[in-house]
Amino acid sequence: xxxxxxxxxxxxxxxxxxxxxxxxxxxxxxxxxxxxxxxxxxxxxxxxxxxxxxxxxxxxxxxxxxxxxxxxxxxxxxxxxxxxxxxxxxxxxxxxxxxxxxxxxxxxxxxxxxxxxxxxxxxxxxxxxxxxxxxxxxxxxxxxxxxxxxxxxxxxxxxxxxxxxxxxxxxxxxxxxxxxxxxx
Numbered sequence: 001x002x003x004x005x006x007x008x009x010x011x012x013x014x015x016x017x018x019x020x021x022x023x024x025x026x027x028x029x030x031x032x033x034x035x036x037x038x039x040x041x042x043x044x045x046x047x048x049x050x051x052x053x054x055x056x057x058x059x060x061x062x063x064x065x066x067x068x069x070x071x072x073x074x075x076x077x078x079x080x081x082x083x084x085x086x087x088x089x090x091x092x093x094x095x096x097x098x099x100x101x102x103x104x105x106x107x108x109x110x111x112x113x114x115x116x117x118x119x120x121x122x123x124x125x126x127x128x129x130x131x132x133x134x135x136x137x138x139x140x141x142x143x144x145x146x147x148x149x150x151x152x153x154x155x156x157x158x159x160x161x162x163x164x165x166x167x168x169x170x171x172x173x174x175x176x177x178x179x180x181x182x183x184x
Contacts, residue, residue, distance in 0.1 A: 080106050
């Protein structure tokens with residue numbers, strides 16, 4: 001993908017000499033350099049922050065990230081963008097709160113899709129070059145926080161619904177059991 005840099009970021013801290021852009025180094029050498037990275041200067045003189053520990057992303061998650069489409073799911077958002085590429089409501093549309101909210105949601109959706117496309121390209125590049133993807137521990141914390149917020153929002157939306165006994169899963173299980181019984 002254009003505009004995606006897959007080269008490792010170079011910090012201006014003291015490090016051993018690394019190969020230049022044209023020089024090759026083995027996968028093992030790159031991995032050991034990545035693990036033994038020197039601490040980076042934090043803020044003030046003499047202050048050094050410890051290097052962030054890198055963790056391998058599980059293969060299932062790498063596969064999931066690479067399999068995702070970069071197209072917003074909502075057809076209404078795609079149609080809105082075709083009609084108005086800037087996704088900014090016209091002065092007449094600004095009078096309707098729902099339309100303004102719809103445009104704001106569409107813009108957020110496209111911004112998130114763009115961020116994910118860059119992340120996906122980075123994951124694809126890392127996986128292609130190393131055969132695995134390493135992320136810092138903050139990635140897992142941010143993911144857990146996003147899942148927590150999503151669960152809270154879902155619970156808030158469905159708080160007035162009784163999903164305990166009449167859930168779709170129970171209904172589907174009953175249908176499958178009936179089919180299995182009728183088969184034998």
